[in-house]
Structures are given as C-alpha cells and as structure tokens.
Amino acid sequence: MTRRERTVDVLVVGAGPAGLGAAAELAASGVRRVEVLEREQSAGGIPRHCHHAGFGSSRPNGGTSGPEYARRSTAAAARAGATLRTGITVTGWAGPRTLDATGPGGLERITAHAVVLATGARERPRSARLVPGTRPAGVYTTGELQQAVHIHHQHIGTRAVIVGDEPVGIAAADTLRAAGVEVVARVTDRPAALPAALGRHHGAPLLTRTTVTALAGSPRLTGVAVRHGDGRTTTLPCDTVVFTGDWIPDHELARRGDVPLDPGTRGPAHDAAYRTHAPGVFAAGNLLHAVERAGTAAAEGRALAAPVRRHLATGAWPAGRAALTVAAPLEWIAPNLTGPDGDRPTGNRFILRTGRPLTAPLLVVRQDGLELYRRRLLRPARPGRPLHLPADWLDRADPHGGTVRVSVG
Amino acid sequence: MTHTVTAAGDPLPALPGGAPYDVTVIGAGVVGTAIARELARYPLRTALVEASDDIGNGTSKANTAILHTGFDAVPGTLEARLVREGQRRLSAYAADTGIPVERVGALLVAWDAEQLAALPALLAKAEANGYRAARLLDADEVAEREPHLGPGALGGLEVPDESVICPWTTPLAFATQAVRAGVHLHLDCPVRDIEPGSTVHTLTTGRGPLRTRFLINAAGLYADEIDRRFGHDVFTVTPRRGQLIVFDKLARDLVRHILLPVPTSAGKGVLVAPTVFGNVLLGPTAEELDDKTATESTQEGIALLREKGRRILPRLLDEEVTAVYAGLRAATGQEDYRIQEYPGRRYIAVGGIRSTGLTASMAIADHVTGLLARTGLDPGTPAELEPLTMPGLGEAAERPYLNAELIARDPAYGTLVCHCERVTAGEIRDALAATLPPRSVAGLARRTRAGNGRCQGFHCGAGLRALIEGNGP
Numbered sequence: 049m050t051r052r053e054r055t056v057d058v059l060v061v062g063a064g065p066a067g068l069g070a071a072a073e074l075a076a077s078g079v080r081r082v083e084v085l086e087r088e089q090s091a092g093g094i095p096r097h098c099h100h101a102g103f104g105s106s107r108p109n110g111g112t113s114g115p116e117y118a119r120r121s122t123a124a125a126a127r128a129g130a131t132l133r134t135g136i137t138v139t140g141w142a143g144p145r146t147l148d149a150t151g152p153g154g155l156e157r158i159t160a161h162a163v164v165l166a167t168g169a170r171e172r173p174r175s176a177r178l179v180p181g182t183r184p185a186g187v188y189t190t191g192e193l194q195q196a197v198h199i200h201h202q203h204i205g206t207r208a209v210i211v212g213d214e215p216v217g218i219a220a221a222d223t224l225r226a227a228g229v230e231v232v233a234r235v236t237d238r239p240a241a242l243p244a245a246l247g248r249h250h251g252a253p254l255l256t257r258t259t260v261t262a263l264a265g266s267p268r269l270t271g272v273a274v275r276h277g278d279g280r281t282t283t284l285p286c287d288t289v290v291f292t293g294d295w296i297p298d299h300e301l302a303r304r305g306d307v308p309l310d311p312g313t314r315g316p317a318h319d320a321a322y323r324t325h326a327p328g329v330f331a332a333g334n335l336l337h338a339v340e341r342a343g344t345a346a347a348e349g350r351a352l353a354a355p356v357r358r359h360l361a362t363g364a365w366p367a368g369r370a371a372l373t374v375a376a377p378l379e380w381i382a383p384n385l386t387g388p389d390g391d392r393p394t395g396n397r398f399i400l401r402t403g404r405p406l407t408a409p410l411l412v413v414r415q416d417g418l419e420l421y422r423r424r425l426l427r428p429a430r431p432g433r434p435l436h437l438p439a440d441w442l443d444r445a446d447p448h449g450g451t452v453r454v455s456v457g
Numbered sequence: 458m459t460h461t462v463t464a465a466g467d468p469l470p471a472l473p474g475g476a477p478y479d480v481t482v483i484g485a486g487v488v489g490t491a492i493a494r495e496l497a498r499y500p501l502r503t504a505l506v507e508a509s510d511d512i513g514n515g516t517s518k519a520n521t522a523i524l525h526t527g528f529d530a531v532p533g534t535l536e537a538r539l540v541r542e543g544q545r546r547l548s549a550y551a552a553d554t555g556i557p558v559e560r561v562g563a564l565l566v567a568w569d570a571e572q573l574a575a576l577p578a579l580l581a582k583a584e585a586n587g588y589r590a591a592r593l594l595d596a597d598e599v600a601e602r603e604p605h606l607g608p609g610a611l612g613g614l615e616v617p618d619e620s621v622i623c624p625w626t627t628p629l630a631f632a633t634q635a636v637r638a639g640v641h642l643h644l645d646c647p648v649r650d651i652e653p654g655s656t657v658h659t660l661t662t663g664r665g666p667l668r669t670r671f672l673i674n675a676a677g678l679y680a681d682e683i684d685r686r687f688g689h690d691v692f693t694v695t696p697r698r699g700q701l702i703v704f705d706k707l708a709r710d711l712v713r714h715i716l717l718p719v720p721t722s723a724g725k726g727v728l729v730a731p732t733v734f735g736n737v738l739l740g741p742t743a744e745e746l747d748d749k750t751a752t753e754s755t756q757e758g759i760a761l762l763r764e765k766g767r768r769i770l771p772r773l774l775d776e777e778v779t780a781v782y783a784g785l786r787a788a789t790g791q792e793d794y795r796i797q798e799y800p801g802r803r804y805i806a807v808g809g810i811r812s813t814g815l816t817a818s819m820a821i822a823d824h825v826t827g828l829l830a831r832t833g834l835d836p837g838t839p840a841e842l843e844p845l846t847m848p849g850l851g852e853a854a855e856r857p858y859l860n861a862e863l864i865a866r867d868p869a870y871g872t873l874v875c876h877c878e879r880v881t882a883g884e885i886r887d888a889l890a891a892t893l894p895p896r897s898v899a900g901l902a903r904r905t906r907a908g909n910g911r912c913q914g915f916h917c918g919a920g921l922r923a924l925i926e927g928n929g930p
Binding site for chain 1: 703706707750752753754755756758759777778779780781782858859861862864865868869871872873876879911912913914915916918919920922923926
C-alpha cells in the first residue's frame, strides 16, 4: 500500500469561506479531529484575490477587503483548533466517507465520520458558453483576471469588454481599471434592470439585450461581435474580454462520489441541515448555490456544525426527503430537500434565483395540492441576484410527501 | 550533442565551411516532424523549418485524435497503404515512447435504412484493405455495447482496432528525437520564396536565406504554394474546416467506443469519441473554405454539432463543454495523398495529407525517405536513434499525481497546479526544461494538459502565464 491511511472525525474539502466557517465552528464546539484540505497553496478561497471591500458586511463598502477576510477566516479556523492543510488535492473517493488525496508529502487515504464538501464554484469560461469565433489571447473570466492583476501583476491590455451584469461584473470592471484598462462596454443579453438598481458605478455603457456572437482576432483579440435586441449587429473593438458570472458549482468531486445533484443548482441536493443524499456527507457554500456572498457561504459552514455533531453522536441519516423544485422563471432554490428534523435553513430563509426581472413577485409554495405559503415580496427580484423565501412554512411540509413546488403566482 | 533550435530574433546558423543543408523539410506538423525524425537516423545535415512558434501548431493540433486502421480507405491508393502501415508503426512507437493511445475500438452506427444498407459494403471494403477483424452488429448488440446511445440505432459495424491517440505528444516526440539527433529546428521561420538551383536551392525565409541541396515540402495547407515555386501547377489545397466540441470528463462514462458515422450519399456525419485525456469529442463539421487562416468556430457549426450529437448520445448535451476548436484539413480534391518526387529538381512534394496524416505519419516519413534516394541523394547508413520517453499525459497510464514513488523522490509531482487536468508542478517544470520547451501558454497546454480543463484558466490560468513568461527570453 502506497497510501498513508488515516481516520479523522470530520474532513472538510475546501478552505474557502464555507469550509473555514464549518471547520471553525466544529472545532470550537468540541469536535476533536477536524481537518480541512485545500488544493491551493493558501487558504481563504475566492476572497483571496477579490480586492474590493464589502466582505463580512451587508453593505457594499463596509467590512474588509477579500484578502483580509480570507486571512481572518483562516486564522479563526486555526485558532479554534482545526487542522488546515494547504497544497493537498482530494482526487477521488475510496469509500462512502473515504477520500484519496495527493500532496507533496505523498498519497493519503483519509476516512472521516463526516465529510463536508465545500468546493465552491467557478465562472463558466467562454468555451462553456459556446461563444464562437477565434481563440485569441486576452480572454478572461473574472477569477483569472483578478489573479492576473492582484497576484501576478500581469499586463492585461488596453480596452476591455465585460460580459455579464451580475455583481461580479462590477468587480471585474474595478480590477480592469486598477490595471489601467479602459472598460469600453458591459454587455448582457438580459433586459434592462429595474430603475432602482441602475446608476452608480458605471463609466462604461451597459448594453442590455445584447448577445456576444463571436470573438475576433488572432493571436490577440481585436473585437467582440454582438447582436442587439433589435437585430442590429456590430463589433466592439477591444483587446480584452472578461466573461463574468454564469457560475457553475465545482461539483465534480460530489458527482464522482455519486452524491446526487439538484437539477436547478447543479450542486448537491441538500436539506436545511446541509445533509446531502449520501449518508455522512454534508455540503455548504457556493457548491450548493453558485453564487452567494462570502458571508452567506461562511454562515452556512457555521450552521452545519450542529447537524454534523448530531450525526457524529447518533449516526442517524434521514431517508426519502421530499424535494423542493421551482417553476420558471425561477431557476433554482436552495436548500432543495425538506428535512424531517425541524431544521431551518440559515437565516430562516431559502435562496432562489430568477431568470428574468420581477417587480414584486408573488411567491406560492404547494405540496400535494396543498398551498403551504403565499406572499408577495416587496422588493424586486433580478437575475443573478439572490431572492429570498421565508422558511416559516417548512414545518407544514410533509417530508415524506410529494415534491414541494415553488412558483411565482 | 548540442541541440539547435532557433526562433524569432535568432540568426539562422552558418554551417561549417558555408555548406548548405543536405535536406530541408518545410513544415513541422506531424508529417514534417516524422520525416525529420526519419532523416535524423542518417548522417545528413537536416533542417526543419516552421512558420509558427511551435511544432504541430497548424492542422496537426486540431484533429480528431484517432489512430485509424485504414479500414475505410479507398483500396489500392497510396493513402490506404500508408495508413495501414503507419498504424502499425505508430502503435509500436507509441508503446515504446509513452505516447498515450487507448484501443477503444470503433462502432459505425446506422440510424436509417440507407446507412444500414451501406454497412456490408464497408465490411467488404475493410477486407479489401486487408483488415479482417471488422464485424456487423445487429441493433441489440449495438445497444448493449453503447447503452447511452439515442433511440433508433438499427445496426452497426464494429472495428475493434480503431484507437484514440494524443495528437500533441506525437509530433513532439518526433521533433524531440530529431533535434536530439542533430536536426536543426528553425521556428518562426516562414518560407517566403524559393529560388530553385541546379545544385542548391535558396529559401528566402522570414529570418534570412537558407540554402539546401534537397527540399521536402510538408507545408500542409500551404504545400500548394510551395509547390508552385517550382513551376508546378499540380494541386490546390482547399481548406476543409472541422469544428469540434470537447465535453467535460464527467461525460466520459457515456461512451465506450469511437462512434463513427456511416458515410452515405447524404454526406459524412459527425463522430463522438473518447479522448486519451478522458473527455468526449463531438465533431467535426466539414466546410470547404478558401481562407487558410479561418480556424474560428461558428454559431452554425456549433449548432449543427449539437443537433447531431443529441441524436447520437442525448445525455452528452447535458454535460458542460470544456472547449470548442476548429482545424483545417488540407483537401486537394483527390481521394489520395499527393506525394510526388522530382528527381531532376531534388524536390519532393508531400501534399494533400488529409485527416489520416497523424496515423500515416511514420509510414509517410519512411516512404519519403525512400523517394529521396531516388531523387539522387545517397543518405548513407542509418543509425538507431536514442530511445525517448515522453511524459505520460493519458488517463490510461498512471499519472504523476497518483505515483507514490515518484512523489517520494520529488515532491514537486505531488503539488497540483492545474486542478482540472491534475497537472503537477513537476510536470510543468519538466516541460519548461525539455528539449523543445513551450513558448506560449497554449504550447504548455499541449505538452502537459495544464490549463486545458473545464475551468479554462479560472483557477490556474494566471499562474501558468506567470510560469511561461518567467521562462521567456
């Protein structure tokens, strides 16, 4: 046997906000052997290269910067007594709660009483969005751009187009400006946002109902071809394009372990206690709902400590929980399984996404012909941004009943 | 022996006594590098000149990565013979050097009556080509072999020896062996003009004049233009574009064989094939173009592939797309290669090498070397080349990140840099220090897979670029 075999109480995969939150809370609450494996060389996750403020705060300019937030969450987990190991990659499963890992110290096989998947999310790159054209230099996702600028101080370009109107597009624009790149336009195929959300932070026009039809130029990008909502086409001259948002959970490890996914989120299906369908396997953070703010991911990590402890004590795992599904224009809901234990999701609310703007959506929840909830939200809902559904009705749902359906009335 | 590899900014080296090269090969694709490797066995001063900044950087880098048996070649053609022979040679060479190959076998799936009716003739063709292991399957056998196939498959033809191969390691192995045996490789060296001479040809390159006694034209898409410099008007290369979609590794379990289309009067369909990297390939389109640089993908092409792919393997379309690319095949309007020696001119044209060129490359090299002797060159006595071991990029081999002994010797093989493809710092370091190091992020990807995965650089792209630029001139 060439693998070093070990056993721990809880193995957390991923040291981003969710994994660190889980590790800190678990270790602080007395779980003895909590180990976090992080494939990058430093812990902290995506915030490590997000140099804007707003981390650890609900206000855009409150809180701290991403790197500072990453440092604090890392230090908190370590202080609580969790073992943080960076530069160690989990490569696959050897059993239901046994994971194989590779690091410079060799190969390991670690068995845990509970596994917490916190592998996060990535932005879909240009290819996954099926954008045709040449394959030139100068094509980024926000993640790659932020590392290029803030970690490696690389030359980016002179004129950039940003694709996507999610909040991360604003971060991309800030990063580009910090690197001396002019943002010539932001492009989204969605309709104009609601007036309340317009304004601020621009400088570059936001072209709505505009689809990127091709990239041009070789070896360097020379332009982005677009088609406007009225059918007009044009090419935006630029040497850089950043594909932002359009997140997809990094769910490969979950799928390799036969942990069933929710069809809407593409992350593991889970209940309000962050239990997946696989006994002993929990999940948290943007693996479950790509993506929410770091603070939300961290709160979920902390929230799963209690159910993990309960599982360590009893070994119990629920079976046959009813699924929660959404109807268009809603895209997904998380958590997406009912739970039999009276657990409530973090903040006592579900997170949802809509595919199109909704002014004051009337949310209706039904199960087996029974209406469990009906209320109009006061706030508008926008694509790419969270929409919340209070969880008060959850106790009235039958965990052994049919699918719970959430729709916009 | 010192290795001579020059690139933009370097002068072309002067040979001792101002002598010309004995043989110059134009084009460092899979065919040109195979020829250079074969010539490297002889006591010849050989140059391999390449217009771009890397070997295998044109048609060779963007093909369907299949090692063909040649079962469906036109019997009696040069192509049929060289593919058959090349398949044997390259299979053996790949096993020796560690070029990833997986013998997954092919199934030609018939989806309508016309395709079903065409299968017996294809079986007969395979036998006419000396391939006897093909076999007809009924609908149930096809369904059993490929449980995720879309509904409506009526039958199939099984070709068990069709394999998938790494298209990048192959020319890299050829070029590495050639350079180590003394062949001069000149990158960034486009040939702009040729002045044929009675004893020495003078090439005007982007980096100055290059003199050579014999010339081999393996310029791929540009072979016709080189050929015209000798006053010939024999063939015209019409680029035939093939767009391909690479699906995520999580799609790999959906398909077991190379699923080939059955060619009919309605044209050739698209194939679905596993790759040696554990992905699934869907393509290619076949578009006759006149622009030899048109390697862009198109909305129509991607839509067509997705439509056809949905019929073949419906669940494939639910998986994430990792990459979309397009390559240009060097079609010449003739169903055979255009290999022609001109003894009086000390020149050989190696044109019209179509999508089978990867498979046939070593046989083409052997054939062309034979022609060279008939062109008036006595190449001397061949020597054995130093054996070569290439990095194991294929999923079927034990990758470094899973090799405990290797990591114990050198912890850099336990540090993953590209997480999607599981490429380690040790492999990247080795590539940067190799005989033919990468000069771009794309070149690094072709040597190590780094950056080729599902995230396309979201996680490691900036770090890889830092490594390449740190290694720069």
